[in-house]
Amino acid sequence: MPKVLISDKMDPKAAQIFRERGVEVDEITGKTPDELKAIIGQYDGLAIRSSTKVTKDILAHATNLKVVGRAGIGVDNVDIPAASAQGVVVMNTPFGNSITTAEHAIALMFALARQLPEADASTQGGKWEKNRFMGVELTSKTLGLIGAGNIGSIVADRALGLKMKVVAYDPFLTPERALEMGVEKVTLDDLLARADFITLHTPLTEQTRNILSAENLAKTKKGVRIINCARGGLIDEAALKQGLDSGHIGGAALDVFVTEPAKESPLFGTPNFISTPHLGASTNEAQVNVAIQVAEQMADYLVTGGITNALNVPSLSAEEAPKLKPYMALAEKLGSLVGQLAHGGIARISVHSEGAAAELNQKPIVSAVLAGFLRVHSDTVNMVNAPFLAKDKGIEVREVRTEREGDYHTLVRVSVKTSDGERSVVGTLFGNEAPRLVELFGIKVEADLDGPMLYVVNEDAPGFIGRLGTTLGEAGVNIATFHLGRRSAGGEAVVLLSLDEVVSAELLATVKALPGVKTAMGLKF
Ligand SMILES: NC(=O)c1ccc[n+]([C@@H]2O[C@H](COP(=O)([O-])OP(=O)(O)OC[C@H]3O[C@@H](n4cnc5c(N)ncnc54)[C@H](O)[C@@H]3O)[C@@H](O)[C@H]2O)c1
Numbered sequence: 001m002p003k004v005l006i007s008d009k010m011d012p013k014a015a016q017i018f019r020e021r022g023v024e025v026d027e028i029t030g031k032t033p034d035e036l037k038a039i040i041g042q043y044d045g046l047a048i049r050s051s052t053k054v055t056k057d058i059l060a061h062a063t064n065l066k067v068v069g070r071a072g073i074g075v076d077n078v079d080i081p082a083a084s085a086q087g088v089v090v091m092n093t094p095f096g097n098s099i100t101t102a103e104h105a106i107a108l109m110f111a112l113a114r115q116l117p118e119a120d121a122s123t124q125g126g127k128w129e130k131n132r133f134m135g136v137e138l139t140s141k142t143l144g145l146i147g148a149g150n151i152g153s154i155v156a157d158r159a160l161g162l163k164m165k166v167v168a169y170d171p172f173l174t175p176e177r178a179l180e181m182g183v184e185k186v187t188l189d190d191l192l193a194r195a196d197f198i199t200l201h202t203p204l205t206e207q208t209r210n211i212l213s214a215e216n217l218a219k220t221k222k223g224v225r226i227i228n229c230a231r232g233g234l235i236d237e238a239a240l241k242q243g244l245d246s247g248h249i250g251g252a253a254l255d256v257f258v259t260e261p262a263k264e265s266p267l268f269g270t271p272n273f274i275s276t277p278h279l280g281a282s283t284n285e286a287q288v289n290v291a292i293q294v295a296e297q298m299a300d301y302l303v304t305g306g307i308t309n310a311l312n313v314p315s316l317s318a319e320e321a322p323k324l325k326p327y328m329a330l331a332e333k334l335g336s337l338v339g340q341l342a343h344g345g346i347a348r349i350s351v352h353s354e355g356a357a358a359e360l361n362q363k364p365i366v367s368a369v370l371a372g373f374l375r376v377h378s379d380t381v382n383m384v385n386a387p388f389l390a391k392d393k394g395i396e397v398r399e400v401r402t403e404r405e406g407d408y409h410t411l412v413r414v415s416v417k418t419s420d421g422e423r424s425v426v427g428t429l430f431g432n433e434a435p436r437l438v439e440l441f442g443i444k445v446e447a448d449l450d451g452p453m454l455y456v457v458n459e460d461a462p463g464f465i466g467r468l469g470t471t472l473g474e475a476g477v478n479i480a481t482f483h484l485g486r487r488s489a490g491g492e493a494v495v496l497l498s499l500d501e502v503v504s505a506e507l508l509a510t511v512k513a514l515p516g517v518k519t520a521m522g523l524k525f
């Protein structure tokens with residue numbers, strides 16, 4: 001039974017769903033990195049929010065880990081390249097808390113416009129400072145949206161409902177989408193110059209880090225109010241403090257900080273500054289949504305192999321997974337076969353699906369070929385990290401599909417381009433489920449690729465099969481199945497034997513020395 005650790009506070013629905021789906025679950029929150037390292041090795045899945053930092057070091061101790069599930073959106077607390085290299089799927093729940101976070105941004109915009117926290121503190125402090133708190137109306141003001149994705153577009157929708165004008169800067173926003181959203185697509189400089197309020201809704205990337213730098217803050221309209229419910233690091237906090245102190249910036253509300261938890265900051269206590277402790281996603285509704293979604297996605301992956309909302313592998317629905325399973329087994333065996341047989345540097349791997357195979361999602365089939373191919377040299381390769389490793393090794397990967405059927409109703413052909421030229425192996429599914437090799441380097445030969453095998457290329461001549469059988473028999477090696485193929489009568493022939501044990505180096509040398517043998521090799525599946 002797969003086992004999952006929930007390491008951040010999560011709605012109880014998550015644990016309930018894991019249990020209902022046959023996944024064992026432990027909820028242990030608040031662990032230090034060292035404490036997490038000590039226990040992470042027992043788990044197949046790790047369910048987190050933003051507190052747990054899934055670093056390379058933690059991953060190195062996560063020897064059984066198959067999936068990290070983020071109950072939320074941002075995955076900047078997960079070292080995705082390290083997870084990918086280790087074959088760990090990283091998934092998030094991209095929509096579950098979007099409305100809630102957008103509402104928090106709107107709430108902070110109102111709070112800034114009417115100085116609600118300060119007015120509240122003053123009133124409850126017995127002051128009744130009616131003349132101190134003069135606010136601004138939102139109606140007709142311009143809201144500058146930096147990042148017009150899921151949350152940004154909900155914020156825009158709500159702001160338009162408040163009769164604001166919305167201008168948006170997002171390099172990936174198409175004019176059609178801007179029109180549909182009812183916003184004006186502008187450049188960043190234009191937004192900075194025109195906005196009365198600015199709200200940030202981008203991930204933290206190398207392009208967005210300090211997008212509100214000292215230089216850009218200086219380009220804003222005097223009195224601008226700024227809201228950040230996205231990620232700390234999008235605003236230069238020191239420059240923000242200066243802008244608030246000088247009065248150029250009329251107010252700022254931060255839900256997120258460069259360093260979290262933010263227990264101290266030069267911004268704290270600054271007039272017109274409001275902060276919340278990363279509460280953007282903290283509503284019952286959002287937390288139930290993300291808890292249910294993350295548990296369902298992780299359980300799907302661990303139990304059925306279905307992949308949804310993964311950031312480092314293509315999606316694979318729970319419906320597709322069973323259909324693809326035998327193809328992935330076939331693809332992995334074919335990849336392994338070429339990996340074991342092909343010599344010289346591999347410049348390219350092509351995966352060509354024909355007939356029924358061509359109607360399926362090709363990405364998992366290609367990943368399985370690469371996993372089989374690369375696992376010949378490393379036990380830690382799987383479908384998740386194989387495409388990354390292939391890229392690292394400079395192997396070009398091609399995907400071709402032909403929907404018409406040939407001699408077989410379904411076929412997968414794997415070709416590798418080596419320094420010796422292009423070589424292909426071809427396989428089908430027998431009875432729609434059993435992987436079977438049908439062609440090896442241009443020679444028709446049917447074989448199940450299973451267990452230890454012996455591969456021999458020889459000159460097709462009478463008596464050879466008998467001599468080979470006798471040699472194995474004399475060495476006490478039992479032959480389970482015998483498969484033959486030849487290019488032409490008297491030409492090059494191939495023998496593939498399934499054996500009950502691995503061929504020893506000594507026996508291999510004896511086989512190689514038999515008359516007519518061109519090459520012989522032990523294979524393993
Ligand atoms: N405070 C919270 O609790 C909370 C809750 C949920 C999400 N978030 C954060 O909010 C952010 C946005 O989430 P989302 O779901 O809308 O993401 P999203 O991926 O749907 O949208 C992000 C948008 O940013 C745009 N973008 C990327 N690079 C940009 C750049 N250089 N300049 C301008 N725009 C750029 C993208 O094109 C995209 O449209 C994320 O960082 C997420 O982690 C915070």
Ligand SMILES: O=C(O)[C@H](O)COP(=O)(O)O
Nearest residue numbers: 049050051072073074281
């Ligand atoms: O990216 C997110 O989903 C938010 O930052 C929410 O983070 P949290 O789950 O820690 O509240």
